[in-house]
Amino acid sequence: MIALLVRDLTLAIRAGGGFGLGLAFFLIVVVLVPFGVGPEGEILSAIAPGILWVGALLSCLLSLDRIFALDFEDGSLDLLATAPIPLEAVVAMKAVAHWLTTGLPLTLAAPVLGLLMNLDPAGYSWLVASLALGTPALSMIGAFGAALTVGLKRGGLLLSLLVLPLYVPTLIFGAETVGRGADGMATATPMLMLAGITLATLALLPFAAAAAIRINLR
Amino acid sequence: MMPELGKYAAAVLSSYGISLVLMIGLVVLSLMRGARVRRQLDEVEARRKADG
Amino acid sequence: MSLWEYANPQKFTRTASALLPYVGGLAALCLAVGLGWGFFLTPEAANFGSTVKIIYIHVPAALMAINAWLMMLVASLIWLVRRHHVSALAARAAAPIGLTMTLIALVTGAIWGEPMWGTYWAWDPRLTSFLILFLFYLGYIALWEAIENPDAAADLTSVLCLVGSVFAVLSRYAVNFWNQGLHQGASLSLDKEENVADVYYQPLLLCIAGFVLLFVALVLLRTRTEIRARRLKALIARERMG
Numbered sequence: 001m002i003a004l005l006v007r008d009l010t011l012a013i014r015a016g017g018g019f020g021l022g023l024a025f026f027l028i029v030v031v032l033v034p035f036g037v038g039p040e041g042e043i044l045s046a047i048a049p050g051i052l053w054v055g056a057l058l059s060c061l062l063s064l065d066r067i068f069a070l071d072f073e074d075g076s077l078d079l080l081a082t083a084p085i086p087l088e089a090v091v092a093m094k095a096v097a098h099w100l101t102t103g104l105p106l107t108l109a110a111p112v113l114g115l116l117m118n119l120d121p122a123g124y125s126w127l128v129a130s131l132a133l134g135t136p137a138l139s140m141i142g143a144f145g146a147a148l149t150v151g152l153k154r155g156g157l158l159l160s161l162l163v164l165p166l167y168v169p170t171l172i173f174g175a176e177t178v179g180r181g182a183d184g185m186a187t188a189t190p191m192l193m194l195a196g197i198t199l200a201t202l203a204l205l206p207f208a209a210a211a212a213i214r215i216n217l218r
Numbered sequence: 219m220m221p222e223l224g225k226y227a228a229a230v231l232s233s234y235g236i237s238l239v240l241m242i243g244l245v246v247l248s249l250m251r252g253a254r255v256r257r258q259l260d261e262v263e264a265r266r267k268a269d270g
Numbered sequence: 271m272s273l274w275e276y277a278n279p280q281k282f283t284r285t286a287s288a289l290l291p292y293v294g295g296l297a298a299l300c301l302a303v304g305l306g307w308g309f310f311l312t313p314e315a316a317n318f319g320s321t322v323k324i325i326y327i328h329v330p331a332a333l334m335a336i337n338a339w340l341m342m343l344v345a346s347l348i349w350l351v352r353r354h355h356v357s358a359l360a361a362r363a364a365a366p367i368g369l370t371m372t373l374i375a376l377v378t379g380a381i382w383g384e385p386m387w388g389t390y391w392a393w394d395p396r397l398t399s400f401l402i403l404f405l406f407y408l409g410y411i412a413l414w415e416a417i418e419n420p421d422a423a424a425d426l427t428s429v430l431c432l433v434g435s436v437f438a439v440l441s442r443y444a445v446n447f448w449n450q451g452l453h454q455g456a457s458l459s460l461d462k463e464e465n466v467a468d469v470y471y472q473p474l475l476l477c478i479a480g481f482v483l484l485f486v487a488l489v490l491l492r493t494r495t496e497i498r499a500r501r502l503k504a505l506i507a508r509e510r511m512g
Contacts, residue, residue: 144433148413148426158409158416162430165405166437169444176448193447197440208433215425224314226321229385233378234309237327240377241484244370248488252495259502266505 001085001093008097011070022059022102023109029055030113041118048117049127049178055113056106056131057138057167063102064142065159067094068150068213077150081217087210092202095136095143103135119182126181130194134174137198141166144205147212169197277354279497286490294487300480307473324382326474330481332375335403338368338485342410343435346428356493358424359500361431362414363492367485369407376400395445402441406434420500 033051037043071077080090110131111124119127145163149155176190276282308326345361348354379397380390391397413430417423 148430149416151422152416155416158412161405161412162409165402165409165441166434168402169437169440172441172444172448190447193444205433208429212426212429215422215429218422224320226319226385229381230309230320230323233324233327233381234305236377236381237331237374240370240374244367245484245488248492248495252491252498255495255499255502259498259505262502262505262509265509 001089004080004085004090004093005097008094009100012097012101022062023105025062026055026059026106026109027113029058030116033117044118045120045182048114048119049123049175049182051117052110052114052119052127053131053134053171053175053178056103056110056135057171059106060102060135060138060142061160061163063098064146064163065149065156067098067143067146069146069155072150072216077213078217081213087213088206091143091147091209091213092140092206095140095202095206098143099136099139103131103139107131107135119178122184123178123182126187126191127178130174130177130181130191133191133194133198134170137170137194137201138167140198140201140205140209141170144209144212147209147216150213151216170194173197274352274354277352277356279356279501282356283494283497286494290487290490290494293483293490297480297483297487300476300483304473304476304480308470308477312469312473318386321382321385322470324378325470326477328375328378328382329474330478331371331378332400333478334481334485335368335371335375335400337482338364338371339403339406339435339438341489342368342431346431349424350428350432355424355500356497358428359496360489360493361427362424363496364485364489365407365411365414367488367492369404369411371481371485372400372404372407376404393449395442395449398445398449399438399442402445403438406438410434420503 030051033047034044037047068077071080081087083090107128110127114124114127142163145159145166148162149159152158173190173194177187177194180187180190276285305326309323312323314320314322342361342364345357345364349358349361376397379400383392384390410427410430413427414423417426
């Protein structure tokens with residue numbers, strides 16, 4: 001399993017798109033927003049939590065279709081499916097690799113972009129904490145969506161349509177945590193809900209995703 | 219015949235209108251697709267019979 | 271005699287064809303009487319004016335929007351457990367009906383909201399949940415359309431339906447947490463039975479019955495179509511082979 005993780009990571013890094021593209025996209029989204037709504041600091045800090053979370057979510061979406069597509073095309077997914085480790089574990093590892101190449105860099109870069117968005121100083125720690133807690137769920141849900149559409153030739157758009165509604169609870173609780181943190185209110189409830197969603201998706205969705213892959217490989 | 223709808227006439231009429239159009243549209247589309255599929259299936263079945 | 275006999279496509283088609291005129295006729299009757307009663311014969315409500323008449327469409331449509339998804343969930347489970355094709359095709363047949371019902375509920379709600387709340391759209395929990403439900407229906411239908419192999423499509427959409435149901439419920443709670451909206455206030459809500467006087471309640475029941483019957487009739491009709499379409503596809507594939 002570790003070997004699989006390392007393999008996926010090296011592939012992602014060598015292909016180049018992994019770290020760079022998602023981060024650049026995140027940056028562009030956050031830079032574009034002030035052009036749309038105007039440079040007033042108050043408006044920006046009011047919408048900062050939402051924009052940062054939506055931006056992170058969209059950047060996560062960018063690389064989802066590559067989670068299984070390459071392995072499906074060159075046939076290694078068939079090998080992985082018949083390998084001695086369970087397919088559920090393969091899926092989970094794929095999601096972890098996706099998180100390490102997109103979710104983690106996004107989390108680390110978010111404070112810098114928070115600066116651009118005039119985020120309230122009290123919100124920074126909550127921004128990092130909520131992204132660190134929430135982005136694993138985004139990767140896992142995304143892996144499920146990618147598993148559903150892996151056999152399709154033009155699955156990218158469909159993948160977004162399937163995955164984005166599933167992101168709603170994570171987005172709500174994530175942005176709510178940051179917003180409340182920035183306003184100096186109690187953040188325990190949304191934070192716990194966010195953690196609950198992440199843990200539940202990590203525990204259950206690998207089974208659904210593995211089932212979807214088995215169907216697609218049939 | 220028409221009930222007195224007062225100042226909300228536009229709201230009531232448009233919601234009844236839109237809903238009826240949507241529902242009738244759904245029924246008509248379902249019927250049309252049903253008829254088309256049935257016709258095609260009959261053709262193929264007849265062809266199969268003719269070929270033995 | 272058991273329910274599972276109808277898992278046989280031919281038996282289902284025959285029974286559906288026999289039932290359709292009755293169910294369809296009854297649905298048309300209930301809807302005509304219920305909507306006619308509601309539209310022409312009910313008095314204006316004190317604080318809503320004539321907009322009260324919109325509930326005869328809005329409430330049944332919203333009910334069916336949710337129940338259609340529940341029916342799809344049950345049908346998907348039956349397909350996954352017992353592998354009856356009719357069940358999977360019935361789920362597929364129900365999705366566009368649910369989508370239309372959701373759309374009707376959203377549109378009538380928006381039209382009603384404009385004079386009552388002063389806005390067509392508010393990010394109220396119920397409205398938002400319905401919008402999310404609408405997206406779920408779109409995704410489900412799109413996945414059905416995208417996959418060539420009928421069995422794989424049935425399997426994958428069923429898995430999506432199961433996962434989607436969990437997330438739909440989750441979204442409902444998340445949205446509630448996110449914004450305590452306008453809809454819940456008893457003074458604004460006609461959804462609670464105790465708020466509805468008998469004059470409005472009786473035609474409403476009739477309309478709900480009409481919508482349920484319409485849904486059943488459409489599901490029967492569309493499932494029969496799907497069964498035939500599936501057979502057609504198989505026959506054409508066989509002709510190409512031979």
